[in-house]
Amino acid sequence: MNITARFTALALPALLAGSALLANAPALAAGAASAPAVSDANIFNRNLKKDAEVNPPPWEDGIHDPENEATHALQPPKEAYAGLPTTTFGNHIDWVKALDDGLLRPRWDRINSNEEPFVMDLDIVRPVKASMPDVVFPHRQHTEWLFCSNCHPAIFVPQKGANQISMSAILLGQKCGVCHGKVSFPITTASCKKCHSKAKPEGWSPPLSDATLKNPWK
Amino acid sequence: MSPKIERKHPVNALILGLLVSLGLWIAPQDSQAEYADVVINNYADAAGMRPAVFPHWFHRIRFRCKVCHADLGFQFKAGGNKITMAKIIDGQFCGACHNGEIAWSVENCAMCHSGIPGTPTHFHGSTLQRLIAPAYKPLDTKETAGVKYDENNQKK
Numbered sequence: 001m002n003i004t005a006r007f008t009a010l011a012l013p014a015l016l017a018g019s020a021l022l023a024n025a026p027a028l029a030a031g032a033a034s035a036p037a038v039s040d041a042n043i044f045n046r047n048l049k050k051d052a053e054v055n056p057p058p059w060e061d062g063i064h065d066p067e068n069e070a071t072h073a074l075q076p077p078k079e080a081y082a083g084l085p086t087t088t089f090g091n092h093i094d095w096v097k098a099l100d101d102g103l104l105r106p107r108w109d110r111i112n113s114n115e116e117p118f119v120m121d122l123d124i125v126r127p128v129k130a131s132m133p134d135v136v137f138p139h140r141q142h143t144e145w146l147f148c149s150n151c152h153p154a155i156f157v158p159q160k161g162a163n164q165i166s167m168s169a170i171l172l173g174q175k176c177g178v179c180h181g182k183v184s185f186p187i188t189t190a191s192c193k194k195c196h197s198k199a200k201p202e203g204w205s206p207p208l209s210d211a212t213l214k215n216p217w218k
Numbered sequence: 219m220s221p222k223i224e225r226k227h228p229v230n231a232l233i234l235g236l237l238v239s240l241g242l243w244i245a246p247q248d249s250q251a252e253y254a255d256v257v258i259n260n261y262a263d264a265a266g267m268r269p270a271v272f273p274h275w276f277h278r279i280r281f282r283c284k285v286c287h288a289d290l291g292f293q294f295k296a297g298g299n300k301i302t303m304a305k306i307i308d309g310q311f312c313g314a315c316h317n318g319e320i321a322w323s324v325e326n327c328a329m330c331h332s333g334i335p336g337t338p339t340h341f342h343g344s345t346l347q348r349l350i351a352p353a354y355k356p357l358d359t360k361e362t363a364g365v366k367y368d369e370n371n372q373k374k
Binding site for chain 1: 249250251252253254255257268271273274275276278279280281282283284285287288289290294314315320326328329331332333334335337341342343344345346348349350353354355
């Protein structure tokens with residue numbers, strides 16, 4: 001639902017309820033009553049949810065209490081994000097690029113700001129059975145932020161191909177989904193190719209399912 | 219804050235209508251908060267404090283994940299660390315930094331306890347939360363059944 005539709009859907013009935021109490025506002029009530037009645041069941045976007053506002057300040061974000069004075073002392077994300085490379089999902093910030101370009105210097109150690117991360121440059125290619133490009137898991141970008149023990153062995157056995165990973169597990173918050181979809185970039189149409197980044201070989205086509213091969217009606 | 223309900227005053231009724239609808243509009247489940255903000259409310263509400271809100275975006279600008287999730291031992295689970303004030307003033311969890319040395323000290327209660335009362339513990343904006351219906355579970359449920367490994371990486 002876009003912001004206006006949503007606002008109208010929710011605000012109008014309440015406004016009308018308000019104005020119905022008023023003897024001096026019959027025009028508004030009458031105008032709305034004569035509008036054609038499309039049932040709510042036939043609303044254009046039944047399930048689409050769009051963010052009304054990207055990176056809103058804490059006091060408008062719906063989880064911070066605007067009645068709490070300290071809420072207004074918190075930093076609005078947009079202020080901090082000024083000048084950082086953008087994306088269209090998650091925080092709408094390309095954290096990897098921001099780090100690579102030297103626009104951020106997050107500490108690797110709580111106290112010592114000069115300690116360097118233990119970066120390992122090792123790509124793991126995971127062939128995908130479906131038509132999607134194969135998945136490349138890059139250790140470099142991960143070890144810029146994380147330590148080996150954040151993933152090994154609790155989330156992944158450190159051995160190529162030893163872990164069974166599927167998209168449904170990821171969407172359920174397991175495997176890559178422990179972080180992706182929570183803190184690191186989320187799973188959405190515009191982000192698929194960040195993971196599915198290695199083109200399939202020339203002429204590759206998806207295997208036909210048994211149900212098609214044995215289809216009695218064909 | 220909320221205006222008195224005074225039926226004789228049209229403006230008040232209108233404002234009330236607006237506030238009511240705005241209230242619905244920004245209800246927690248529909249909030250627009252920054253991706254990866256965590257509301258932590260295991261105990262706060264019950265003790266009469268607003269829930270704590272932890273902003274990942276703000277902290278990851280200053281620290282790599284490794285500092286909190288490897289060195290300080292924060293588990294990857296919203297609400298899973300059972301954080302309490304007793305632990306914080308002992309220098310654990312938030313208290314490893316919010317001690318007046320690395321970051322402002324713990325007497326700034328309302329900086330952390332800034333959530334809307336009654337908001338449950340959750341991870342804001344997660345893919346799982348935004349799905350229209352629960353994710354599809356594959357027929358082979360081996361991994362969703364949670365295969366565990368011991369220290370030697372052998373299946374338990």
